[in-house]
Amino acid sequence: MLARVSSTPTFKRLPRAVREQQMLDAAVKVFSRRGFHAASMDEIADDAGISKPMVYAYLGTKEELFVACLHREGTRMMEAIAGAAAPDLPADERLWRGLRAFFGFVGAHRDGWAVLYRQARGEQPFAAELTTMRGRLVEVVAGMLDHALRAKGREVGVTDLEVVAYALVGATESLADWLADHPEAxxxxxxxxxxNVAWLGADQLLRGVTWHPPAG
Amino acid sequence: MLARVSSTPTFKRLPRAVREQQMLDAAVKVFSRRGFHAASMDEIADDAGISKPMVYAYLGTKEELFVACLHREGTRMMEAIAGAAAPDLPADERLWRGLRAFFGFVGAHRDGWAVLYRQARGEQPFAAELTTMRGRLVEVVAGMLDHALRAKGREVGVTDLEVVAYALVGATESLADWLADHPEAxxxxxxxxxxNVAWLGADQLLRGVTWHPPAG
DNA sequence: GAGCATACCTACTCGTGCGTAGGGTTACGC
DNA sequence: GCGTAACCCTACGCACGAGTAGGTATGCTC
Known part of the structure; x- marks a missing residue:
């Protein structure tokens, strides 16, 4: 058809694997800009330089597409962190490297990851995916603290540790949000x-210092 | 009509103020259970025991309705916190009371506030409202830290303080999420x-201890 | 160069749910 | 007791966007 020739003069058939990545790129972009619901499959397809049925053929439903985005970006982030924080380093060094890798990643993908991530927290179908990922992070942090504690011959309840780890991960996520909103940062x-927040606090906790509520 | 007689035998006309609250109650419930988009105005109206046009007449658009929910719940929460943390107390006492009030509130409104809150983070139109509220909290926390620091004759960059406050608020929000997901907690x-996390960390910071990255 | 799989398209269907038009009924002031 | 304002309803219109039907072209194998 003439229309195609004029709209895409450099039209080329591409292998599935390549097109899938292009689609995912477009999807991340559009989902981030518009939000899950406001994003339309048409716009995503358009942005990927392809027609809608192709998206359905390759990546499936809108929900499945979103999960695919989440998965790809999440995996990349996890790899970035895991690659930076070797497990045989001391706790503070591991924490520092992990944090630096994480914020580096978020900084480099400002409108990609952070916004996608924010979306996922709200909608029920995706919350599970996120919970799993966060769970892995919490586990790692909790394990690190536990390891450091045992090395000092101390013992703390598992739930306590987990909740502290959860708080740290939460604080980190929040700063990631902040970073995403402040392009100059x-x-x-x-x-x-x-x-500073995490370690100075964690350090005290590791020393066995504990705060407890005043009487009454 | 007969239909009405059989469906609502105890039908009563109510003044606007009362109906509005009933609608907001229903809206909070439905938005929380279904999420913003999946929630339908019909269901909300139904749940409030009223017909849809009434909702539009009183609270306006779906978006406006959501904002109204956010606003009411947010204000209630702010009041709960402000009422607990008197400004003339020492920093740790204020922080403790504020946190206790906050978690108490979230615990009492598990499916109300926390879920509503999660929704709002994703969709652009509501993010602004949230940012404002969070901003107020951050300001309070940062002000508290600043006050405590000045009392010790120390000085810290404004941005630093704000970011630390942001991290603390973020950690708190995360634990609120955790609390909402763990009914037994x-x-x-x-x-x-x-x-423990916030104060032991903050205490060190207030002492002038600072962590800085290792060379290289 | 025939056959087949794969890449790709245009042009629909159809459900869903927001928002409204247009009209009825009860209370309340005077 | 009569007007008027506030409360409340049953329908509908209508846009939007997910997902599909059905067909075309291109490269790869043998």
Missing amino acids: DPEKTATRMM | DPEKTATRMM
Whole structure:
């Protein structure tokens, strides 16, 4: 058809794997800009330079597409962190490297990851995916704290540790949000600030210092 | 019409103020259970025991209705916190009371507030409302830290303080999420754990201890 | 160069749910 | 007791966007 020739002069058939990545790129972009519901499959397809049925053929439903985005971006992030924080380092060093990798990643994908991530928290179908990912992070952090504690011959309830880890992960996520909203901010510096909050607190906790509510 | 007689035998006309509250109650419930988009105005109207046009007449558009929910619940929460944390107390006491009030509130409104709140983070139109509210909290926390610091004759950059406050607020929000997902958990205990993370960290910071990245 | 799988398209259907038009009924002031 | 304002209803219109039917072209294998 003439229409196609004029709209895409450099039209080329591409292998599935390549097109899928292009679609995912477009999907991340559109989902981030519009939000899950406001995003339309038409726009995504358009942005990917392809027609809608192709998206359905390759990536399935809108929901499945979103999950695919979440999965790809999440995996990339996890790899970035895991690659930076070797498990044989001391706790503070691991924490620092992990944080730096994380904020570096978020900083580099400002409108990608953080916004996608925010979306997922709200809608029920995706919350599970997120919970799993966060769970892995919490586990890692809790494990790190536990390891450091045992090395000092101390023992703390599992739930306590987990909740503390949860709080730290939450604080980190929040700063990631903040970073995504402040394009001028420096990821490295943000990581340092987070480290201040997390480590100085964690350090005290590791020392066995505990705060408890005043009587009454 | 006969239909009405059989469906609502105890039918009564109510003044606007009362009906509005009933509608908001229903809206909070439905939005929480279904999420913003999946929630239908019909269901909300139905749940409030009223017909749809009434909702539009009183509270306006679906978006406006959601904002109204957010606003009412947010105000209630703010009041709960402000009422608990008197500004003339020492910093740790204020923080503790504020946290306890906050987690108490969230615990008492598990499916109300926390879920509503999660929704709002994703959709652009509501993010602004949330940002404002969070901003107020951050301001309070940052002000508290600043006050405590000045009392010790110390000085810290405004941005630093704000980011630290942001991290603390974020951690608290995360634990609130956790609390909402764990019906068996105790709000008081959660507040204590948060206090451990926040205060032991803040205490060190207030002492002038600072962590900085290792060379290289 | 025939056959087949794969890449790709245009042009629909159809459910869903927001928002409204247009009209009825009860209370309340005077 | 009569007007008027506030309360409340049963329908509908209508747009929007997910997902599909059905068909075309291109490259790859043998």
